[in-house]
């Protein structure tokens with residue numbers, strides 16, 4: 001029989017919980033930490049002192065001294081001292097950011113990429129150059145503690161979308177050729193610029209799908225904060241999704257679960273990049289909307305915005321295209337609600353604006369679907385982290401090792 005956790009294990013767990021709380025809240029008083037973590041004041045004081053000594057948090061006296069008595073010290077993350085590098089390979093752009101502890105974007109780079117398939121070199125070279133530029137602009141004393149890349153995770157396909165690897169939703173794509181090439185390119189870029197600071201070598205790049213990471217960001221500090229049961233739908237060329245149940249992301253047996261965009265909804269429909277036919281993605285993805293509206297099928301997020309704008313100005317073809325996509329969106333959402341009974345369905349990426357343009361339609365489809373009791377308490381919402389949701393999710397993934405055990409991290 002295993003004994004209970006040791007004092008040391010409890011201490012390390014509490015250090016992680018405290019640092020995570022400060023990372024998510026940005027600035028939090030010792031009194032609030034005492035209440036939220038269920039620890040006494042002296043323990044919070046000792047843990048905070050350890051994290052401060054490690055350069056992870058600072059403490060300061062709050063400016064507002066309106067209330068009587070000694071004010072509770074405010075604990076803040078060392079956002080300018082401790083950072084990760086986050087990268088995203090999306091259908092029509094490449095982005096990179098240096099993100100400080102606390103989720104603060106300190107530096108951000110972006111370039112568009114032509115639609116269509118890309119070789120590893122075509123995505124790796126621009127991202128490595130971004131890493132070099134950001135490293136040069138980083139203060140010498142700042143410490144890099146992790147890096148992560150979000151990838152549009154679908155398989156190589158026929159409809160002109162980026163297909164960087166055959167791994168799906170929650171899969172770790174670190175074995176994909178582009179991920180290992182990017183890992184090497186980052187190491188070279190950072191070594192050449194003399195960055196990072198800190199004691200250890202930069203930790204290995206970790207990688208997951210864009211939808212899973214955008215969902216993680218919304219769950220951590222966006223629209224889904226505090227919700228244990230969420231379905232996140234992400235438009236980025238095609239359609240991907242992430243299912244959170246009981247506070248955990250559904251991954252399936254090998255990490256490829258939750259590929260909502262590839263459930264077949266129309267067996268007589270169009271061929272899909274995954275090799276199947278009539279997937280939900282072929283009815284509600286950017287390609288479907290743009291084709292129905294008579295626009296260039298590879299015009300990406302700009303094209304989607306143009307269709308929605310045209311529809312709002314009375315363009316009947318754009319309106320018909322949006323109506324068609326809205327019907328399929330409603331059918332799929334109704335099915336997902338029936339299966340998962342979530343607290344929230346969240347629309348992100350280009351599906352955010354598509355949903356906003358077809359909210360009433362989706363609502364009607366939901367109402368017509370059975371089991372009204374399954375919809376009680378259900379909220380349909382749009383992602384609140386906007387264009388940077390995927391990058392912020394990649395940053396969360398890169399911070400995870402530090403947050404789960406702060407003082408044993410080799411970079412600290």
Ligand SMILES: [Zn+2]
Pocket residue numbers: 261262272273274275276277279281
């Ligand atoms: Zn498919």
